[in-house]
Amino acid sequence: MFRRIAATGVAGALAGVLAAACGGSSNSPTPVNQQPPNATPPSAGASVNLAPVIAAVVVSAERVEVDAEVKLTADVKDSETPIDQLLFEWKTDAGTFSGEGPTVTWRAPKDVTTPADYAITLTVTERYGTPDGAGVRPQNVATAAAPPIRVHNSPRELGDLALQFLSDFANSETDASACIRNFSDSCRGKAEERADIQYNRDHYKILSSSLNLKRVSIGSSGLNGQAMVGCSFRSRITKCPPPGPGVPACTTGSVESVQGDCVVTGVYEQQRWWLCDSRFENGVILPSMRGFFGIR
Numbered sequence: 528m529f530r531r532i533a534a535t536g537v538a539g540a541l542a543g544v545l546a547a548a549c550g551g552s553s554n555s556p557t558p559v560n561q562q563p564p565n566a567t568p569p570s571a572g573a574s575v576n577l578a579p580v581i582a583a584v585v586v587s588a589e590r591v592e593v594d595a596e597v598k599l600t601a602d603v604k605d606s607e608t609p610i611d612q613l614l615f616e617w618k619t620d621a622g623t624f625s626g627e628g629p630t631v632t633w634r635a636p637k638d639v640t641t642p643a644d645y646a647i648t649l650t651v652t653e654r655y656g657t658p659d660g661a662g663v664r665p666q667n668v669a670t671a672a673a674p675p676i677r678v679h680n681s682p683r684e685l686g687d688l689a690l691q692f693l694s695d696f697a698n699s700e701t702d703a704s705a706c707i708r709n710f711s712d713s714c715r716g717k718a719e720e721r722a723d724i725q726y727n728r729d730h731y732k733i734l735s736s737s738l739n740l741k742r743v744s745i746g747s748s749g750l751n752g753q754a755m756v757g758c759s760f761r762s763r764i765t766k767c768p769p770p771g772p773g774v775p776a777c778t779t780g781s782v783e784s785v786q787g788d789c790v791v792t793g794v795y796e797q798q799r800w801w802l803c804d805s806r807f808e809n810g811v812i813l814p815s816m817r818g819f820f821g822i823r
Contacts, residue, residue, distance in 0.1 A: 578653065601615070650669070684799075738789075758788065
């Protein structure tokens with residue numbers, strides 16, 4: 528709006544005109560055009576066209592697996608233009624969109640490193656009024672972001688964690704605390720694993736190993752799972768426990784092997800997978816090697 532300047536009389540008004548004509552300056556402020564660059568100025572008494580309002584963007588899930596679908600729904604309001612005449616543009620760094628308008632489906636990317644967070648943005652454009660000489664109509668634009676969506680490949684992530692743990696365990700130079708760095712503090716198994724690995728380090732020297740990921744299963748809740756790894760270890764006994772009732776015979780310096788399946792469980796916490804505990808199955812362990820996996 529223009530500010531009204533009170534005149535001091537005809538002479539004052541003429542003085543202002545003459546001053547402007549002669550290159551002088553008046554005290555009147557320069558009007559500022561607040562219309563969009565390509566907007567048609569409203570006529571006297573015309574109302575201003577208001578921009579669309581994106582009240583919310585709702586996602587059907589904030590955590591999904593690779594190649595899974597998420598439904599996105601935008602709550603959009605506009606005072607002058609019907610919703611179906613607005614232009615909706617959905618964007619993100621990866622994945623694909625299907626559908627159009629305020630409700631679309633996003634399919635998460637498949638071959639990507641996970642876990643990863645994806646930000647999805649929505650731009651709503653309203654075109655209105657009469658086109659200018661170049662055929663361009665005035666427009667209003669509104670933008671909003673959906674809640675970030677976390678994408679996982681849970682079988683791969685849990686399998687990789689299990690193999691990393693067993694690889695660390697197979698290296699007798701790796702201390703117990705480093706071996707369990709990916710175990711959850713909420714699992715009782717973390718303290719037990721540390722004690723078992725420490726016993727292994729005190730009594731055995733692992734000479735060689737073989738690890739083969741057989742399968743990974745994820746629970747229906749998506750909050751737990753387990754990985755089965757075919758494992759074999761060839762080790763030298765460096766220290767025997769004190770003899771006594773129920774203590775198996777042991778010869779320091781002897782080389783023995785164990786072979787079977789190492790099962791490692793996992794839990795989903797704090798937006799990532801953690802390990803919980805491990806056990807040995809489907810194998811035969813010589814009495815002198817019972818302490819190798821903490822069986823004492």
